[in-house]
Amino acid sequence: MSMFCHQCEQTANGTGCTKVGVCGKNEDLQSLQDILTFGLKGIAAYAYHARELGARDEEVDAFVHDAMFFTLTNVDFNLERHIDMVMKCGQMNYRVMELLDKAHTDRFGNPVPTKVSTGTKAGPGILITGHDILDLYELLKQTEGTGINVYTHSEMLPSHAYPELKKFPHLVANYGTAWQNQQTEFTEFPGAILVTTNCIMPVKDAYRDRLFTSGVVGMEGCAHITNRDFSALIAKAKSLPALQEKTGGSLMTGFHHTAVLGLADKIVAAVKSGKIKRFFLVGGCDGAKAGRNYYTELVEQIPKDCVVLTVACGKYRFNHLDLGDIDGIPRLLDLGQCNNSYSGIQIALALSKAFNCGVNDLPLTLILSWYEQKAVAILLTLLSLGIKNIRIGPTPPAFMSSNVLKVLQDNFNLQLITTPEDDLQAILGSAPTAGQEPVKSPSLWSRLASLLGLN
16 A cells, blocks of 8 residues: 545545545655654644643744645645645744743753662652653642652653752652553552653553543543642552662663753863764654664664763663763763753754864764654654754654655665664764765755755
């Protein structure tokens, strides 16, 4: 099946157009529409969190309306305008990530490097997962003095680094790993559980009666919290068996761009002296596929004279590794949640300014894992900024037609991951690296460059 569209009543056989639309739409237009739809979902997620914190961007909101109408009503079949809209989606996602970053830091302060325990404390506990830091803040306020300890899970790990959250002594540790391990980890956690925003697995009966949802999340048979009134969740936590004292390891987080840029002089000096040879940004979504072991093996094999930046829950593939440091600069820098990809962009822009070169000329390689809509929006942001030589995996998106994928490969040197050994050889050896021009398709490149303002 080269495409699937069932947007109208006239769809083929009343089920869906799979080769060419009854309207005349082809698989490449359908692919671009799907990419745009995924990107819009990512923008919506970040805009939702920003709005909850009182921040809005009218230009972003207007774009969502325009793009939804443009995409979901089959009103335009022009390839160039679809490419333009997809690239604009990346630009709007940059704006909304910037908006959310400012909303978070205005409310909770700039994150600082923080060591987070993975053990447990004796006493009742609540485990919070998802992305909504405001939910966590309100939960911490309402559990003060109750004897309940609060644990973060998955994308909530970076919350420990915000100064306004660090003030709560009962925010004690991070429990578990990435979202796809919920069923095992939630079963093992004896306390109450709060799921915020997306990334929820089908709920098992073993913990259904002690799992609560909030915001846009809902699950059949689970209690839902409105208006951030966590009294029922707190009561449930008090009624459940207490956690036992258990010594665990630790994870580092909180390398927001403001923290990393505070080390800028040391980083620049280490690069100029040859002590840091390359930066790798390895991050994105995690998932259950066995092929995702690639990211663990890759980071294990990255040379000791390289620094690894990471973001989002993909870091759980390797954030337990002790990579050491280079002249006091940690070799593993956790920038935060997926929206903190904005920090990665700021770091890259600052380094390019310090070395008086373009981002593509930096000793920087991006190796990303994708799963869902926010990762797609972030990839579009990187492409809209003209960033090339990105590697993605573990598989190519099913909604990307072969022609659309080829456009990205030809013009941005977007590559699929292979093996850690071969990719590192290509990056560090004689194969093209950041700063070298990929092979281009002149006519397509000219059109894309014009649309992106790169001419």
